[in-house]
Amino acid sequence: MRATVMYGAGDVRIESVPDARLIESTDALVRVTRACICGSDLWPYNQMEHSETGQRMGHEFIGVVEAVGTDVQTVKAGDMVVSPFLWSDGTCVFCQEGLQSECLYGGRYGFDDVDGGQGEAVRVPQADGTLVRLPVAADDALMPSLLTLSDVMGTGHHAALAAKVGPGKTVAVVGDGAVGLCGVIAARRLGAEQIIILGRRPDRIALAKEFGATDVVSERGEEAVERVRELTGGFGAHSVLECVGYEESTVTALSIARPGGAVGRVGLPQQESIPTTLTTFFDNVTIAGGPAPARAYIEQLLPDVLDGTIEPGRVFDRIVPLDEVPDGYRAMNDREAIKVMIEL
Numbered sequence: 001m002r003a004t005v006m007y008g009a010g011d012v013r014i015e016s017v018p019d020a021r022l023i024e025s026t027d028a029l030v031r032v033t034r035a036c037i038c039g040s041d042l043w044p045y046n047q048m049e050h051s052e053t054g055q056r057m058g059h060e061f062i063g064v065v066e067a068v069g070t071d072v073q074t075v076k077a078g079d080m081v082v083s084p085f086l087w088s089d090g091t092c093v094f095c096q097e098g099l100q101s102e103c104l105y106g107g108r109y110g111f112d113d114v115d116g117g118q119g120e121a122v123r124v125p126q127a128d129g130t131l132v133r134l135p136v137a138a139d140d141a142l143m144p145s146l147l148t149l150s151d152v153m154g155t156g157h158h159a160a161l162a163a164k165v166g167p168g169k170t171v172a173v174v175g176d177g178a179v180g181l182c183g184v185i186a187a188r189r190l191g192a193e194q195i196i197i198l199g200r201r202p203d204r205i206a207l208a209k210e211f212g213a214t215d216v217v218s219e220r221g222e223e224a225v226e227r228v229r230e231l232t233g234g235f236g237a238h239s240v241l242e243c244v245g246y247e248e249s250t251v252t253a254l255s256i257a258r259p260g261g262a263v264g265r266v267g268l269p270q271q272e273s274i275p276t277t278l279t280t281f282f283d284n285v286t287i288a289g290g291p292a293p294a295r296a297y298i299e300q301l302l303p304d305v306l307d308g309t310i311e312p313g314r315v316f317d318r319i320v321p322l323d324e325v326p327d328g329y330r331a332m333n334d335r336e337a338i339k340v341m342i343e344l
């Protein structure tokens with residue numbers, strides 16, 4: 001089969017790889033129909049050292065179950081399914097708490113003998129704990145939005161929950177990428193009264209407004225902090241969603257939380273320690289977040305996607321076939337595209 005392999009920074013290839021196949025009795029074999037390129041794929045795209053063997057890529061996909069192992073009970077051949085970006089057993093102590101991203105027996109796609117999502121098929125370990133059956137046909141117009149449940153919509157929702165978004169709250173979203181935009185959707189869905197998006201690219205800001213952003217702050221650094229204070233009665237936001245992970249964006253996020261507020265971090269931190277430790281200490285600011293338990297959120301968010309209440313699939317502004325995935329990486333890296341969908 002064909003799949004996406006990264007050999008180093010800027011070096012993404014579509015290659016023939018061994019066919020995905022069932023190995024464990026708890027596996028499902030999924031033929032991928034749609035996948036996507038993630039903002040987190042751009043970290044290795046910019047930084048990866050050259051590798052002779054390459055790294056299989058992709059962790060967000062929808063597909064059709066082709067076969068299941070003898071112990072799989074919740075999905076069967078022919079089912080349309082979505083996978084969260086991590087696989088998990090669904091039964092360990094953390095899965096039972098709804099924190100499947102900390103599963104004791106789970107893992108990541110593209111590592112060891114598990115396929116990446118940006119390819120023709122994937123062996124999904126722990127299929128019962130991982131996959132969610134979708135009550136739609138493959139060509140359903142809802143597919144883009146359903147696909148976001150594998151990562152970005154769940155991750156934006158996680159940021160909002162970690163930041164304690166609720167009715168009447170003022171919310172600031174740092175980052176206008178796909179996760180930040182989904183964070184706006186999540187904040188509105190959870191009843192936020194004011195939603196400030198921090199970003200500056202016109203197409204993304206326009207989408208953020210359509211998703212429910214009430215204010216835009218295009219300044220950066222200290223000026224951005226001042227602007228948010230002006231917009232929030234001088235105190236800062238109750239809830240701040242950090243959807244980037246850079247040191248500068250993290251400092252901004254922590255600096256615009258009001259005393260007693262909360263910051264939900266979902267951008268992969270690019271620095272070793274949490275900045276502004278004294279300010280956030282004296283301001284009683286909660287700092288929370290991490291990898292989203294997307295598996296738990298698929299079931300929570302699915303009804304709102306199915307009835308059209310939320311349309312996170314609008315973050316996809318480019319569609320490529322598998323052969324053009326390398327150009328999809330380039331387009332996302334050059335900020336030509338917000339998020340790229342792969343159609344197989």
Ligand SMILES: [Zn+2]
Binds near residue numbers: 088091102103
């Ligand atoms: Zn588990």
